[in-house]
Amino acid sequence: MTKILIRGAKVLGGEPQDVLIDGETIEAVGSDLSAEGAQVIEAEGQVLLPGLVDLHTHLREPGREDSETVLTGTKAAAKGGWTAVHAMANTFPVADTAGVVEQVWRLGRESGYCDVQPVGAVTVGLEGKQLAELGAMHESAAGVMVFSDDGKCVDDAVIMRRALEYVKAFDGVVAQHAQEPRLTEGAQMNEGVVSAELGLGGWPAVAEESIIARDVLLAEHVGSRVHICHLSTAGSVEIVRWAKSKGIDVTAEVTPHHLLLTDELVRSYNPVYKVNPPLRTEADVMALREALADGTIDIIATDHAPHPREDKDCEWAAAAMGMVGLETALSVVQHTMVDTGLLDWAGVAERMSANPAKIGRLNGHGRPVSAGEPANLTLVDPAYRGAVDPAGFASRSRNTPYEGRELPGRVTHTFLRGRATVVDGKLA
Amino acid sequence: MMRHLISAADLTRDDAVLILDTAEEMARVADRPIKKLPTLRGRTVVNLFFEDSTRTRISFEAAEKRLSADVINFTAKGSSVSKGESLKDTAQTLEAMGVDAVVIRHGASGAPYTLANSGWIDAAVINAGDGTHQHPTQALLDAFTMRRRLVGRDEGLGQDLAGRRITLVGDVLHSRVARSNVDLLHTLGAEVTLVAPPTLLPVGMDNWPCEVSYDLDRVLAKSDAVMMLRVQRERMNAAFFPTEREYARRYGLDGERMAKMPEHAIVMHPGPMVRGMEITAEVADSDRCTAIEQVANGVSIRMAVLYLLLGGNEPAVTHARTEESK
Incomplete structure (x- = not known):
């Protein structure tokens, strides 16, 4: 199984930590985790949330x-x-x-x-x-x-x-x-x-x-x-x-x-x-x-x-x-x-x-970001600023009230049971 | 002047007085043996009516023809939805035909605003009544009628309605006439009082520039003009008032009530009147009632609006189609 190391993300907005994903699960959360055998995502300044x-x-x-x-x-x-x-x-x-x-x-x-x-x-x-x-x-x-x-x-x-x-x-x-x-x-x-x-x-x-x-x-x-x-x-x-x-x-x-x-x-x-x-x-x-x-x-x-x-x-x-x-x-x-x-x-x-x-009594979601939990995770860059452009939506419809409005924050990565569905803001 | 006429609230005092003064000039045309001006020769005006309104349509049509415009009547019964064609497609069809102005009547509040601001069409847009929102030419012809009767035909030129006390009675909630009149009369300096049962007044009107009363008898003596709004009998079924009789008793204008008005005060009605409901035949047929004059004045006002929007004294602001907007 592939390993992914998210390095230096502020977990729930707290102090920067490393989060190691192994397969579908979070293997470890801590400082200076080994990147050996893992794909590394540099996440400095970003906030890591549960999916x-x-x-x-x-x-x-x-x-x-x-x-x-x-x-x-x-x-x-x-x-x-x-x-x-x-x-x-x-x-x-x-x-x-x-x-x-x-x-x-x-x-x-x-x-x-x-x-x-x-x-x-x-x-x-x-x-x-x-x-x-x-x-x-x-x-x-x-x-x-x-x-x-x-x-x-x-x-x-x-x-x-x-x-x-x-x-x-x-x-x-x-x-x-x-x-x-x-x-x-x-x-x-x-x-x-x-x-x-x-x-x-x-x-x-x-x-x-x-x-x-x-x-x-x-x-x-x-x-x-x-x-x-x-x-x-x-x-x-x-x-x-x-x-x-x-x-x-x-x-x-x-x-x-x-x-x-x-x-x-x-x-x-x-x-x-x-x-x-x-x-x-x-x-x-x-x-x-x-x-x-x-x-x-x-x-x-x-x-x-x-x-x-x-x-x-x-x-x-x-x-x-x-x-x-x-x-x-x-x-x-x-x-x-x-x-x-x-x-x-x-x-x-x-x-x-x-x-x-x-x-919703939904199992496997809404869990803490800690070792042993399913790797459903969202990485956000809160420093991002940009105008909403509906042309870039993945949705089939464009009926947004925010077209052209400057809003903060951008989801850079989304992980569904350890698999990246979004990488650098784009669908994987 | 502005490019479109969407809402009476968009008019400044000077805009409004200019329209009223221009309408006086237009009215003189009606006294001539040949009631026609060449002003809009070669210009095309379409009357786009999504809602039945013979009175308003023929008033616009008469005005357009007296200004020598080419007139197209487009009557789309029912809404664009039930008809299957969207307002956008209709607008673009007219644009392709090269119309210079669209006079639009629509059952949906805001449809003329959308037409004027959507980029679907480049023509001037004149609101001939939209839903329960606005009917600006009605308010203008009402103000014109008031100025003639209360100030005077010649004395009124250049004047507004400062200090005149105007009372509107009836179904304010569903009335675009009431909304337009409150806006315009306030701009012209009049003091407006709305009289209606509380069920027929909208929630959220606390900031409107007018007084509100539930008691018609108390305001009659202080009114220079009393405008009766049409009340649809069907409103009774939605519990806005108990019965037609009770409505007429509390809010209808009969001879006895008319006698409480000052000598000079007039009775107005935008038509069509529901005799026996909001107004008795005795009042409707009295010489204090201006309903028929309002119809005649409507043509003059609509001529003035078309003239000022399309052919007015400053050709630069008229409808000039540029290459890139095509």
Whole structure:
């Protein structure tokens, strides 16, 4: 087996150390490790993190291969430093049976760039009416642990209650897309000052917060854990903070774009800023950053949502919602959380690797960088500065809100079980 | 002048007064036996209507024809999505045909802005109403009507609407007319009050340059003009108000309420009116109601806007197509 010596990397942002990979495992972490028989990567000044784990990715396959495939999506993931992604269930057909989740899981294994852990739909066809065969998806080769109707809210309180209860049998978790549907009919952007002026249908914060409030109470009542997707408002943060203080088993995620962008950008009517949940206000952005720093929000998840050009090259109302995010996430997190002093690299590792792996009960990922652990690793050059150029994306889609924006940090190497998937910033 | 007219908020006070003054000149053309000017001869204007609006379209068409422009009417029923062709493809098709100006009406807020700023087309873009966003020529013709009635036809030249108290009543939430009027009237120095049930006012309007009241009777005596906005009956089904009767009782303008207005005050309506809902026939047909005048003034305003954007006094800012932009 090949040996790789990563020399002088700041492990989790700490003191420079050498890390020796042998085969699929980390053999040693220490100073002045012998380079004998090993390929050496000089990593002075770079930060070594455990491979990133995304709990919320849209890979689009099967059904929308024009926007992304498992192969292109996992290439994009590897470039962004991810070693595992959770593929959301809103495909065509919907991932609501063992057959579909096994297909996605198998495509992920064949890609080889990144582990793909399918998410199963909570309800048949994401219609919110009848539970999908959650047990069958769990028992399938894909071993589904996370269930979500993401893109749609499980808005029926009884269905949500039953789902929360049912998955307890195998320690699964329901990831809720919190959006009260009646309050968001025709919604086009955050409801507030900007929507009032632009005359675009409002997506009020209360539509998210009311569902989160209901679901944490349901989780408490039935003694289940619940995960909240893409928190976007200061009010949602307050509810999750309260729930955690009561001992309710709730976890929450925030996307990179909700840590940086606000609804002021919608004034351009550029659909690249159209996303669900929508971009909120500066006050929401600051509350989300603070909550991520203090642990109220457990993880960062991309909600990577590829769309073909024609779905964004149009008037706002006709455009699809969503942004790609796998290849820019770490840079946005460095920019908003690390460079601002809110979070150190160990904190980033926790929120982008250890915590999501734990919520998804994903074995072999999110582990410490120490001897004997699987060699899932990401090497980042935090000193890098550069403008985002979508032409260089590995993703099949280009719908990034950061085109031309200068962001810090660059993933130089990604290792999946000891094998380099990215070398010097390029796919291996 | 600017190159496009997308939002009333983009107009300065001087821009707006220039448009109103120019419209007065244009209005005189309407008094001639031959109601035509050669100004836009050889220029092509397309009326690109993604939403049905016979009134606005024929008003623009009349204005374009009086300025001798070549007029193309392009009516695309339904949205670009349901039609299958994108706004981009439609725009590029028109560009290829060499149009000089596009008058666009679209159900999606921001579509004219996107058309003007996307690089899809090089023509001047005039917003003829987009979703619940803006309808700038409507606001201009309303201001023109107010200036004529409240200041005077000749006395008004060069003047704005400083200190005039204007009340807008009705469905502000879904109204591009209301948004455009608030912006323009504020720019022209008027004091604006919006009156509506709280359900028909948008969340997030606290910073708008106007007052808000839920009580029509309290503001009538302090109004120089009262503009009634159309209220669609279907709003009732979405629980914006309980019944048509209750809406009419609380926010409709009838003879009794009109009597509370000052002697000189006018009643305005952008049309089409829903008689018995927001306005009674008695008020609609009274000589204080300017609804028909507004229609006539609409042609003059649209002539002025087209003239200033396309053929105005400074040819340098008009639409000159360069080689590289082709």
